[in-house]
Amino acid sequence: MKNRVVITGLGVVAPNGVGLDAFSKAIKNGHSGITHHQQLADLNFSCCIGGIPHISEDKKLEYLTPLQLRGFNSSGILYGCIAGIDAWKDAGFSITSDSKLDFDSGTVFGTGTSGVEKFREAIYKLDDGDVKRLGSTVVVQTMASGISAFLGGILGLGNQVTTNSSACTTGTEAILMGYQRIKNGQAKRMLVGSCSDDGPYIWGGFDAMRVMTYKHNESPEQGSRPMSASASGFVPGAGAGALVLESLESALERQATIYAEVLGGHMNSGGQREGGTMTAPNAEAVQRCITDAIANAQISAAAIDTINGHLTATSKDSLEIENWTKALQRKGDDFPYINSLKSMVGHCLAAAGSIEAVATVLQLKEQFVFPNINCEDVHPEISALISEEKIIKTALETELNIAVKASFGFGDVNACVIFKSYN
Amino acid sequence: MTNDELIAKLKTIVQPYIQDEAAFETLSEDTDFINDLKINSANLVDVILDVEDEFDIRIENEDMEKMTSVKAAMAIVTEKLAAQ
16 A cells, blocks of 8 residues: 655745745746846856845844854755745644654755855865865765755754755656655655755856846846747746655644645656757657656546646747647647746756745645746747647636646756645 | 963854853863863864964864863964964
8 A cells, every 4th residue: 555645834945935925925926036146247147137035144044053054155055944944844843953853754855066155165275275274064065965964954854864966857856756755655754845056156057058048138027938939048046945745644643734645756867869968858758757647646638737847948848848738638728727937936957846846736725827927929839739828827716636747857857746636 | 361361262262163051151271172062073173263263373183183172272272372
């Protein structure tokens, strides 16, 4: 007998809203979190806009101790800790430094790179011959598993504590990894999510690849344009999303609030074959990831009410829509609703999947579809495949039962998770 | 610098790292950084960096290993300052 897995807590740090209430309001109102950053301009970036969550110094002290904040320079870990702690509290757990070790709770909390600014700081010192003066904080902030290590200690987690990494698929993959662990009876609760640093040192490589838009430096809020004919590259973002996954049995026992159920999902790779490359998806693998996720969740494609796509606002958006139509065997008026959170927060890279999953789960809990902004001119290749009415432009209150979240990443990797309303 | 002044400076330096308030309040020459103040052993290197900055001295590995108490820290700082 496999365990059913439900979501009992959410936390989010997004460029357009920090905390569930602010984020929920922002996504319903189509509020953009993209702003101009002079630092990027000063460093000669082509794209000088991005989505950076706003966290005050006071807010930091609500989550980390003054000692933890000494020499602290890892925005991703900060965002991950805030989202993770919020999700844990939202699930009804109290957090104290002397709480009992819980062997039934663990975390899979992903990231792409950790503490890139801290690493830069350390490299300057090292190159000056000052290795002795690095202090004790470099390792824990720059090791990939820094975020799960921080959260594991703050929450007193005694089950698996690890960090996964699969580029822009990371957040969605973390959800599925935690889901599997609970489903198989190896844990009762898993905090899952992902985080990503902000700023030039994490975004620079993408700017160099010319995959970020340089056309909206004067109009940041209009910059991120998934599915639009005038999409001209993605806008970088940062932040973190976190979900508490729990066996249905444990959630009922605790009388926890249940946001939604995780029905299943799938992860695969296109192997950088048949059109797939390091940076481009193998379409067949993407379609197969979706169909295998549907099979794993034991639903029919017809049951899907809404899709939260990967949809980054590059030239690949049309291909993604085509992949969805083929995988679901649904098109035109028969296609589900589809949206991309990236229109409001940009592409939060390793954090994208988890922030977008939080938005997807909120849609199920509160029965609405958040709007796509900057999509008044739907790309003709997309409107040839699906009805424009399915690309919601102002928040829609409607009955939703099943929502799908998919993420696709560099390395030709894919993940697709299927959520269902719980009632 | 008198011993009291030196202790006062060391007290300010270690404050961010201590995890035992009572031992910190009664800090004296005989206080041990790890056993009394419960400073995380990983943070000892940070204490030493802060001591280096405060007194504008450099502490070598051999001295660093010894610097686990107020008394030892005072001895090393005094010696380094005298050598300047």
